[in-house]
Amino acid sequence: MDLDALYQEIILDHYKNPHHKGLREPYEAEVHHVNPTCGDEVTLRVHVSGAGEDAVVEDVSYDAEGCSISQAAASVMTDLVIGKPLAEAMSVHETFLALMQGRGAVEPDEDVLEDGIAFAGVAKFPARVKCALLSWMAWKDATSQALDQTATPVTEETR
Numbered sequence: 001m002d003l004d005a006l007y008q009e010i011i012l013d014h015y016k017n018p019h020h021k022g023l024r025e026p027y028e029a030e031v032h033h034v035n036p037t038c039g040d041e042v043t044l045r046v047h048v049s050g051a052g053e054d055a056v057v058e059d060v061s062y063d064a065e066g067c068s069i070s071q072a073a074a075s076v077m078t079d080l081v082i083g084k085p086l087a088e089a090m091s092v093h094e095t096f097l098a099l100m101q102g103r104g105a106v107e108p109d110e111d112v113l114e115d116g117i118a119f120a121g122v123a124k125f126p127a128r129v130k131c132a133l134l135s136w137m138a139w140k141d142a143t144s145q146a147l148d149q150t151a152t153p154v155t156e157e158t159r
């Protein structure tokens, strides 16, 4: 199987069977991001525990609509950040960003990016890069909002 076919299969697999999909509680911040060039939308919540260097990504939940690339990217992103120390998750984000901005010239590191390597093929198409980055940008935005607050999770009782 050639690499492009393998990448396509990984993306289709996440699109058909998205991981961690659905909006969950508790969470500290919720954001809604839109990719107007393609029509992709994502509503995303983050639950972060601890603060500073001890911060941990406890959960990332989302509801996504749009193309297969944007939805598969959300699924892969949650696999890569949930349960990790925030600093490590941010470092994975930087690695993914470098891959997507590399216009197909960056060799993906499977040890860091796992299924995220499948988006190496997408990086060759500038119009689709925003699709792959939408949920990552939403995650980064929501996380910085969550860190700005004193960590009181939003629950049914406190909303």
Ligand code: ZN
Binding pocket: 035, 038, 039, 040, 066, 067, 068, 069, 070, 131
């Ligand atoms: Zn898209």
